[in-house]
Amino acid sequence: MEENCIFFDTHGELTHGDILSILTLCEDHFPGPTHAYITQFKKVLEIPVTSYLDKSVLKKFNRNKYGIEYSAGYENPGIRITKTDGRGLISIPLKKGDEYHMTKNIALQLVNRLELKSLGVSPVNFVLFKRKYKENRRTTDFPGLYWLQYYDAEEFKKQGGNAILDNPYINAQLIKDGIFIEVGHSPYDFQTPEGEVLMINANAAMPPIVRN
Structure with a gap:
């Protein structure tokens, strides 16, 4: 399952x-x-x-x-x-x-209630993207974009900083000292061909990793 x-x-x-x-x-x-x-x-x-x-x-x-x-x-x-x-x-x-399609609300509440370094919510059928991430891995914690993710200030900078906001395939909002990113509308989107294309395009449009 x-x-x-x-x-x-x-x-x-x-x-x-x-x-x-x-x-x-x-x-x-x-x-x-x-x-x-x-x-x-x-x-x-x-x-x-x-x-x-x-x-x-x-x-x-x-x-x-x-x-x-x-x-x-x-x-x-x-x-x-x-x-x-x-x-x-x-x-x-x-x-x-969609009985449990409430995870964006829960994710946002976790971000606002806790002092988080990072948060991620995987899309359903996420295995489809593992091969691509192995070929073009970003960071250890975030090999690529999930359905939802939160980066604190340090991870936000590492993932490309304010250039992330120029990605046309994502919805992003600044929260606390970091950024909250959504790709698609639900964790089920990526079971469709269109959703898979959206995920691929969103990852391709991410800025380069900033390395120390």
């Missing part, structure tokens, strides 16, 4: 407030989870839950430095968050067409 995923990386370790903010987004937008998994030193603790904000799970998570993962059952969203480096992932499996 193909998924579209939101991945993000913060400037520092996620705070308790950051984690609550992320989980509140999941609570507001996704079906309730069935299980939570707390990564511990030598084992993973599985806990039945009905909410992403389950107090017993958060209490156990606050006591360790590893990770937390929620499962919402087959074909429903799950999330994984680690505290050590601030990285997180929200996977959104496809179910009933």
Whole structure:
């Protein structure tokens, strides 16, 4: 089953407030989870839950430095968050067409609520573009444009700076000290020939990488 995923990386370790903010987004937008998994030193603790904000799970998570993962059952969203480096992932499996077509809203809220270094939302059927990225890779974190992405000031400069705004195939807006970029209208666009062409053209129109 193909998924579209939101991945993000913060400037520092996620705070308790950051984690609550992320989980509140999941609570507001996704079906309730069935299980939570707390990564511990030598084992993973599985806990039945009905909410992403389950107090017993958060209490156990606050006591360790590893990770937390929620499962919402087959074909429903799950999330994984680690505290050590601030990285997180929200996977959104496809179910009933556009039922989960709300990821731009979630992505923008993550950008505004957290101090992010980077964020990306992959299009569905993203495998179609892997070969092209291998041939003309940009940076380690961003081999090419995703459906949505946020670059902080450092990554914005590395990806070409204000010249990105001249790309006619993208929608871009400046947020905080970085840039938020959208290619197409949904993560499903790139299952079509037209959407694939748009992605290829958008990547080709990106300015050269600025190397230190």
